[in-house]
Amino acid sequence: MKKTISLLVVILLMTTLMTGCTKQTTTTDKEVKEVADYKIGVVTPTLSTSEDEFRAADQMAKKYPDIVKHITLPENFSTEIETGLSQITSLADDPKMKAIIVISGQAGLLPALQKVEEKRPEIITMTAPIWDDPALMSKYVDINLDTDWVRRGITIAQKAHEIGDKTMIHYSFPTHLAKEVISQRKDAMEKTCKELGMQWVEVVTPDPQTGNGTGPMLQFLREDIPRQIAKYGPDTNIFGTNCPMYDVIIDEAFKLKYTVVEQCCPTPLQAYPTVLGLQISEADAWNFSKVNSMISEKAAAAGMTGRLGGWQVPATVFMPQFAVELAKKVIEDPSFNYKDVNKLNQFAKEVMGSEVSFSKFKAKADSPELDNYFVMIMKTILY
Structure with a gap:
C-alpha cells in the first residue's frame, strides 16, 4: 500500500513538473511571438x-x-x-x-x-x-547610414603602402573632380601618400560626361597606363574615380603586374567577372564568398596574389x-x-x-x- 501511495505521489509530482515546464515553454514562445509582432x-x-x-x-x-x-x-x-x-x-x-x-x-x-x-x-x-x-x-x-567616401582616400593609400607600393596614380576627369566628395577623397589620398613617402601622380583623362562617352577615356587609359608603369614600375597602385575605368585598369593589371587595392566602388562584381571571364551561375551571382574565391584563384594563377583587392560585398x-x-x-x-x-x-x-x-x-x-x-x-x- 505504501509502495502504491509512493508511486502515486511520484507520478503526481512528475505530472506537475511536466505541466509546469510545458506552461513555461508556451509562455516563452508567446512572448517571442509578441516581440516579433511588428x-x-x-x-x-x-x-x-x-x-x-x-x-x-x-x-x-x-x-x-x-x-x-x-x-x-x-x-x-x-x-x-x-x-x-x-x-x-x-x-x-x-x-x-x-x-x-x-x-x-x-x-x-x-x-x-x-x-x-x-x-x-x-x-x-x-x-x-x-x-x-x-x-x-x-x-x-533617427539613424542615417552611408559609406565614408572621403576616409577611403586615407585607407586606400595606407593599404597600398602596406603591401609595398611606392607610387599612387590617380585617374579622373574635370566633371568628377568638381564633385566635392571626389575632390576631398583625392586630397586625402594625396596627403596620406606624401606623409607615407609615396610618389603621387595625378592624371586627367578625357571627360566621358562632356565628350563622346567612355570610349576616348578608356582608350586613353589603355595607352597611358603602360607608359606610367614603364616609368614608375609595378610597385604602383592605380585608382580611378569612374566605374567603367576598371575594365581597363584591372585588365592591364594582369598584364603589367601593378596593384589595384580597391575600385572606386569596391565590390567583387565590378570588372573582375568580365575581365577574368568568370562563369558565375545565376544561383551564385550573390554568393559573394564563392565569387571572391574564384577571383583569388585567377589571381594566384597569374602570380597576382595579394596585389588586387576590394570589399567582400558591395556597400x-x-x-x-x-x-x-x-x-x-x-x-x-x-x-x-x-x-x-x-x-x-x-x-x-x-x-x-x-x-x-x-x-x-x-x-x-x-x-x-x-x-x-x-x-x-x-x-x-x-x-
Whole structure:
C-alpha cells in the first residue's frame, strides 16, 4: 500500500513538473511571438534602377517575411516625386509599423521622413543612404547610414603602402573632380601618400560626361597606363574615380603586374567577372564568398596574389541588409546604444560577418560630428 501511495505521489509530482515546464515553454514562445509582432518598411529603387539595393531588400523580406515590407519608388522618381513621397508616408498608416528605412542614392526623399516623424514620432526612421542635406537628415531622421567616401582616400593609400607600393596614380576627369566628395577623397589620398613617402601622380583623362562617352577615356587609359608603369614600375597602385575605368585598369593589371587595392566602388562584381571571364551561375551571382574565391584563384594563377583587392560585398548590398538588422535590434532591444560606433562595428560583424569601421559624419573637417549620422568603410580584402 505504501509502495502504491509512493508511486502515486511520484507520478503526481512528475505530472506537475511536466505541466509546469510545458506552461513555461508556451509562455516563452508567446512572448517571442509578441516581440516579433511588428513591421519594418523598406523602400528602395526598382530592380532596373538599382539592382543591388532592390535585391538586398528583397532578400531581407524573404528572410523576415512576417516583419519586412519591401516597396519600391517609382521608376522615374524625378518626375514622380510626390508619388514616391506618398508611398513612403503611407507605410506609417500600418499601426504595426515600428521602423521605416529609405534606401536610395538620390536627394528629395527627406520630406517624406519628416512627415512620418510628425505623424508617428515613435516610428524609427532610417536612411541607408539618401543624399539630402546631412544637417537636416540628422535633425529629422533617427539613424542615417552611408559609406565614408572621403576616409577611403586615407585607407586606400595606407593599404597600398602596406603591401609595398611606392607610387599612387590617380585617374579622373574635370566633371568628377568638381564633385566635392571626389575632390576631398583625392586630397586625402594625396596627403596620406606624401606623409607615407609615396610618389603621387595625378592624371586627367578625357571627360566621358562632356565628350563622346567612355570610349576616348578608356582608350586613353589603355595607352597611358603602360607608359606610367614603364616609368614608375609595378610597385604602383592605380585608382580611378569612374566605374567603367576598371575594365581597363584591372585588365592591364594582369598584364603589367601593378596593384589595384580597391575600385572606386569596391565590390567583387565590378570588372573582375568580365575581365577574368568568370562563369558565375545565376544561383551564385550573390554568393559573394564563392565569387571572391574564384577571383583569388585567377589571381594566384597569374602570380597576382595579394596585389588586387576590394570589399567582400558591395556597400549597396551591405547597407540595406545591415539597416534591417539594426532596426530589428533597436526595436527588440531598446537598451542597445546605436550611437556608440564600437557597438555598431561589433554588431555588423555579428550579423553580417563583415569587418567595418563606422565613424560619425562631419560635413567639413572643422564641423561638429552629427550624432546620428554614421559613415563606414569595410576592411579591404586582397585576392
